[in-house]
Amino acid sequence: MPAFDIDLIRTQFPAITRTNGQTSPVYLDNPGGTQVPDMVINAITDCLIYKNANLGGPFRTSEAATEVFEDAHRAMVDFVNASSTREIIIGQNMTTLTFHVSRSIGRLFSPGDEIIVTRMDHDANVSPWLLMARDYDLTVKFLSFDKETYEFDLDALDDLLTERTKLVCFGHASNLTGTINDVRAAVAKAKSVGALVFVDSVQYAPHGIIDVQDLGCDFLACSPYKFFGPHMGVLWGREEILLQLDPYKVRPAANTLPDCFETGTLNHEGMAGITATIDYFAWLGETVADSHHHQRHTKGNPRRQKICAAMECLTDYEIPLTRQLIDGLTSIKGIKIHGITNPNAMEKRVPTISFTAAGHAPRDLATTLGASGIQVWNGHNYAIEPVNHLGLMEAGGVVRIGLAHYNTVEEIDQTLAVIDQIIQS
Numbered sequence: 001m002p003a004f005d006i007d008l009i010r011t012q013f014p015a016i017t018r019t020n021g022q023t024s025p026v027y028l029d030n031p032g033g034t035q036v037p038d039m040v041i042n043a044i045t046d047c048l049i050y051k052n053a054n055l056g057g058p059f060r061t062s063e064a065a066t067e068v069f070e071d072a073h074r075a076m077v078d079f080v081n082a083s084s085t086r087e088i089i090i091g092q093n094m095t096t097l098t099f100h101v102s103r104s105i106g107r108l109f110s111p112g113d114e115i116i117v118t119r120m121d122h123d124a125n126v127s128p129w130l131l132m133a134r135d136y137d138l139t140v141k142f143l144s145f146d147k148e149t150y151e152f153d154l155d156a157l158d159d160l161l162t163e164r165t166k167l168v169c170f171g172h173a174s175n176l177t178g179t180i181n182d183v184r185a186a187v188a189k190a191k192s193v194g195a196l197v198f199v200d201s202v203q204y205a206p207h208g209i210i211d212v213q214d215l216g217c218d219f220l221a222c223s224p225y226k227f228f229g230p231h232m233g234v235l236w237g238r239e240e241i242l243l244q245l246d247p248y249k250v251r252p253a254a255n256t257l258p259d260c261f262e263t264g265t266l267n268h269e270g271m272a273g274i275t276a277t278i279d280y281f282a283w284l285g286e287t288v289a290d291s292h293h294h295q296r297h298t299k300g301n302p303r304r305q306k307i308c309a310a311m312e313c314l315t316d317y318e319i320p321l322t323r324q325l326i327d328g329l330t331s332i333k334g335i336k337i338h339g340i341t342n343p344n345a346m347e348k349r350v351p352t353i354s355f356t357a358a359g360h361a362p363r364d365l366a367t368t369l370g371a372s373g374i375q376v377w378n379g380h381n382y383a384i385e386p387v388n389h390l391g392l393m394e395a396g397g398v399v400r401i402g403l404a405h406y407n408t409v410e411e412i413d414q415t416l417a418v419i420d421q422i423i424q425s
């Protein structure tokens with residue numbers, strides 16, 4: 001198997017290679033947003049130069065802008081395996097889109113109906129539903145996770161589901177523990193009582209194949225800026241469900257999907273960036289993935305197949321890096337990782353690793369790392385349910401290191417050495 005060409009990957013990212021004479025930071029802040037390849041930056045620039053008009057005008061630049069809009073929807077169809085562009089709603093970010101659609105979803109329900117949210121989710125997949133429940137007089141139930149295994153016991157979901165359950169909101173991968181959840185199993189259970197399922201794939205999207213047909217959910221949200229694209233959000237909704245919703249929109253806006261959910265003038269240059277981001281994955285599939293990564297992906301159009309091969313290739317590269325980081329952290333005295341650490345279970349987590357170090361406030365540790373050019377997050381990272389559930393809020397949450405496929409073995413070694421030094425001193 002040829003080695004993953006990490007040098008080729010890194011040269012795609014100007015934030016890594018163009019450093020104005022300084023050393024490039026070690027970007028381990030990826031769960032909060034990733035760096036962007038040249039391909040994406042160029043597409044955004046190109047859009048602002050040559051395609052900068054509003055949509056639907058009878059002139060050349062508007063036609064070019066309309067093409068940008070359509071291309072971005074087509075690209076996201078391939079990324080999540082949607083049935084059509086009518087199912088792709090592009091907007092500002094995942095949080096805004098979730099609040100937006102929650103108003104329409106809530107109108108389907110009656111007082112006393114029930115919804116389920118989890119103790120593992122980012123607040124963007126909790127608060128919109130709590131507020132919807134308040135507005136429509138719904139009952140909210142929480143699905144908890146095991147504090148030892150950092151996984152859900154899905155039998156507990158059976159105990160929460162009733163014939164009044166209308167919606168289950170579930171995370172694909174946690175931005176705190178890193179756990180990848182069994183979405184298919186949760187969907188199957190939710191469907192047994194006829195509930196809708198809303199999946200937050202924001203943390204999963206940079207690391208794995210998303211297939212909404214296979215997952216069987218009704219909604220799935222992700223954010224291109226977490227997977228090497230521009231600061232935007234994308235919501236996929238199953239067409240037959242979207243058609244049942246009453247969109248909150250201005251009267252002159254089209255009543256057709258997806259336009260009726262895409263309020264106002266969108267970020268066209270960001271949309272050009274989204275298409276280029278998906279094409280970046282396809283480029284990875286073409287250039288970096290190996291034949292065995294391609295073997296299992298013969299369904300869908302050529303771009304979808306390349307995206308899937310790319311994701312498999314990235315997983316193959318990221319798993320040993322994750323293991324290296326976890327091994328190194330667990331060997332430093334006083335460090336506790338709040339997530340799956342079994343080296344043989346790395347496929348159950350994304351490379352988002354949260355930890356605490358006895359006697360060191362997370363903010364102080366992150367600040368010292370930052371001063372050494374190593375960029376990591378600290379605090380609750382909006383994962384307030386899991387941080388509270390794990391009893392970590394008062395002590396300042398966690399230090400969170402998140403890997404992406406442009407990180408290297410040397411960067412992990414460097415990071416571990418600095419953490420060790422801080423702890424020793």
Ligand SMILES: Cc1ncc(COP(=O)(O)O)c(C=O)c1O
Nearest residue numbers: 093094095122124175202203223
């Ligand atoms: C798991 C998860 N869900 C949702 C969000 C919110 O995404 P956005 O910033 O696009 O609203 C984040 C952001 O960090 C996240 O990690």
